[in-house]
Amino acid sequence: MSGIIKILPDHIASQIAAGEVIQRPASVVKELIENAVDAKSTRIQVIIKDAGKTLIQVIDDGNGMNSEDAIVCFERHATSKISSADDLFSLQTKGFRGEALASIASIAHVVLKTKIDTIDIGTEICIEGSKIISQTECVFSKGTSFEIKNLFYNVPARRNFLKSESMEFRHIEEEFERVALAHPEISFSLHHNNQEIYSLSPSNYRRRICDILGKSSNDKLVPIEEDTDIVSIRGFVLKPEFARKTRGEQFFFVNNRFFKDSYFNHAVNKAFEGLIQPKYYPGYFLFFSIYPNKLDVNIHPTKTEIRFEEDKFIYSILLSSIRQALGKYNVMPTLDFEQETAFDVPLSVRNQTPIEPIIRVNPDFNPFQSFPNNSKTSSGLSPALKAQGFGQMIPDKEAWQNFYQTEDTYTEQEQQLIPEEEIEVTKKYLTKDRYIFTPTKSGVLLIDRKRAQERITYDSLMSQFINSPIHSQQLLFPYNVELSKNEKVLWESHKSLIQRFGFEFEISGNQLLLNGIPSCLPEDAIYSCIENIHDTLGHKEIDKGEIAHFIVLSVARSISQSSLKSKLIVDSFIENLFQCRDHQYSPSGKTILSTLTLEEIKSKF
Ligand code: ADP
Ligand code: MG
Numbered sequence: 001m002s003g004i005i006k007i008l009p010d011h012i013a014s015q016i017a018a019g020e021v022i023q024r025p026a027s028v029v030k031e032l033i034e035n036a037v038d039a040k041s042t043r044i045q046v047i048i049k050d051a052g053k054t055l056i057q058v059i060d061d062g063n064g065m066n067s068e069d070a071i072v073c074f075e076r077h078a079t080s081k082i083s084s085a086d087d088l089f090s091l092q093t094k095g096f097r098g099e100a101l102a103s104i105a106s107i108a109h110v111v112l113k114t115k116i117d118t119i120d121i122g123t124e125i126c127i128e129g130s131k132i133i134s135q136t137e138c139v140f141s142k143g144t145s146f147e148i149k150n151l152f153y154n155v156p157a158r159r160n161f162l163k164s165e166s167m168e169f170r171h172i173e174e175e176f177e178r179v180a181l182a183h184p185e186i187s188f189s190l191h192h193n194n195q196e197i198y199s200l201s202p203s204n205y206r207r208r209i210c211d212i213l214g215k216s217s218n219d220k221l222v223p224i225e226e227d228t229d230i231v232s233i234r235g236f237v238l239k240p241e242f243a244r245k246t247r248g249e250q251f252f253f254v255n256n257r258f259f260k261d262s263y264f265n266h267a268v269n270k271a272f273e274g275l276i277q278p279k280y281y282p283g284y285f286l287f288f289s290i291y292p293n294k295l296d297v298n299i300h301p302t303k304t305e306i307r308f309e310e311d312k313f314i315y316s317i318l319l320s321s322i323r324q325a326l327g328k329y330n331v332m333p334t335l336d337f338e339q340e341t342a343f344d345v346p347l348s349v350r351n352q353t354p355i356e357p358i359i360r361v362n363p364d365f366n367p368f369q370s371f372p373n374n375s376k377t378s379s380g381l382s383p384a385l386k387a388q389g390f391g392q393m394i395p396d397k398e399a400w401q402n403f404y405q406t407e408d409t410y411t412e413q414e415q416q417l418i419p420e421e422e423i424e425v426t427k428k429y430l431t432k433d434r435y436i437f438t439p440t441k442s443g444v445l446l447i448d449r450k451r452a453q454e455r456i457t458y459d460s461l462m463s464q465f466i467n468s469p470i471h472s473q474q475l476l477f478p479y480n481v482e483l484s485k486n487e488k489v490l491w492e493s494h495k496s497l498i499q500r501f502g503f504e505f506e507i508s509g510n511q512l513l514l515n516g517i518p519s520c521l522p523e524d525a526i527y528s529c530i531e532n533i534h535d536t537l538g539h540k541e542i543d544k545g546e547i548a549h550f551i552v553l554s555v556a557r558s559i560s561q562s563s564l565k566s567k568l569i570v571d572s573f574i575e576n577l578f579q580c581r582d583h584q585y586s587p588s589g590k591t592i593l594s595t596l597t598l599e600e601i602k603s604k605f
Pocket of ligand 1 (some may be wrong): 031035041060062063064065073078079080081094096097098099100101102143144513534
């Protein structure tokens with residue numbers, strides 16, 4: 001008795017596969033434009049009739065195909081772009097699955113004209129429902145033209161599912177814009193029913209965005225620029241006031257391929273937190289460059305979902321680079337103390353009702369304003385810190401005094417009674433190795449040294465981490481620590497992230513064998529650092545993007561604890577603290593600075 005399983009004929013299999021790749025006319029447009037880009041075209045024309053139901057034509061001036069390839073290209077798994085699965089990890093092209101043309105040819109009438117540079121005559125092929133109708137020679141200039149007619153003519157269910165013409169054309173425009181934005185060096189045009197919709201000449205990213213969004217967009221763009229060895233990010237975010245109620249202008253590209261990613265989208269939203277109203281969406285055009293072996297483009301047939309090996313770093317880097325850019329371009333007030341950065345204040349603290357600060361600040365005074373570039377005091381900073389924008393705005397002594405001055409602290413008469421030299425910010429005292437006291441015009445400023453050190457170390461480590469992995473220092477004898485089950489999972493699941501902080505380790509059974517530690521971590525602080533990592537990471541439900549924050553925090557805490565034993569040069573210490581953007585609060589959200597006003601002091605006597 002014969003079995004019931006049959007092997008499907010190729011053309012039926014192609015039709016089924018087509019359902020995944022070609023959902024609507026816009027999918028055909030996407031695949032054909034991407035093929036034209038892969039063929040190294042400098043000019044791509046797209047001609048549409050009736051939102052693609054009657055005609056989709058893409059003409060390019062790229063490499064073209066010889067007569068043999070012009071036939072083979074319609075076969076399933078026919079691709080010139082990869083030859084083994086390994087090539088997937090060094091992918092430079094948009095296509096590689098070799099199924100777009102086979103799918104399209106199985107559900108439409110297709111005319112292909114193509115010619116390569118080295119042969120004078122071109123090839124013309126007509127295909128209907130996977131069947132070759134004719135193959136002839138033709139006159140054609142170098143490049144390729146695909147005409148797709150009667151799409152879904154043999155799949156009525158698909159045809160019936162198509163939306164209104166305006167909706168289908170909107171999808172086509174969307175696909176067109178995504179490729180055009182990613183390739184400003186290529187000239188593109190789009191015609192619909194003989195009307196020119198776009199005619200884009202070769203330009204740069206900024207101009208291309210303005211050509212698509214409208215000229216007035218130029219003033220709305222805030223540039224983003226971040227280079228790390230994991231990812232380079234270029235592009236623009238729209239200033240917060242241009243956030244919209246719909247998600248329209250949100251574009252991520254990786255290696256010039258458009259993709260969607262709710263996790264990274266979350267990072268952008270977080271960067272805009274507090275700057276835009278709830279239910280509004282920030283606009284962005286962000287271009288990532290990453291080694292292809294750190295990506296998996298293969299997880300989705302239309303390749304719009306991409307898996308990133310190091311998504312957690314990228315999240316952190318993205319968040320910080322947008323925050324910095326918004327700050328740098330004065331979109332976000334740099335001295336707004338209520339504005340916490342997502343790195344700096346963990347969720348638990350952020351969600352608490354804020355406690356009214358004790359410190360009294362003159363709200364109109366910005367000590368940084370008149371000292372935009374104090375190279376004298378900022379010269380000692382590391383390039384990484386400078387790159388982060390630290391040290392560009394160091395308040396001088398006078399600014400300092402004013403900063404803590406409140407208008408109504410004492411009367412003019414009283415002020416005259418105070419000898420000049422007592423107002424000088426020169427005398428500083430350290431009590432119990434922990435608290436620094438320093439007089440100001442309005443009283444006494446108190447600094448918690450430990451928390452201040454934590455903030456200074458945290459900021460410096462975080463900016464190092466963002467720029468490159470933190471150097472590791474090899475241990476002469478490996479350091480062993482026994483781990484609980486949870487702790488073991490923690491080290492294993494965040495391995496690559498923890499390694500980037502300079503920890504080199506292996507896990508053997510329930511033992512952690514530490515071979516290298518961050519070079520900034522003193523050896524006598526190793527144990528406390530590991531304890532800190534277990535404490536901070538082990539007992540909390542942590543948001544993925546905040547893992548980097550907690551590891552840096554753990555290391556910073558241990559370094560700060562051990563540095564309490566060493567001698568302190570108070571002047572430079574305070575200067576370092578004030579170079580930190582959030583010098584009011586420790587990375588875990590605790591108060592660093594407090595004041596005793598003259599009245600409070602008086603009341604004690
Ligand atoms: P893929 O792009 O995944 O390789 P396709 O089915 O889209 O698969 O295309 C199959 C092959 O046809 C491509 O690998 C390429 O060699 C060739 N091809 C398709 N479009 C063009 C074009 N516009 N110019 C030159 N060659 C093309
Ligand atoms: Mg393709």
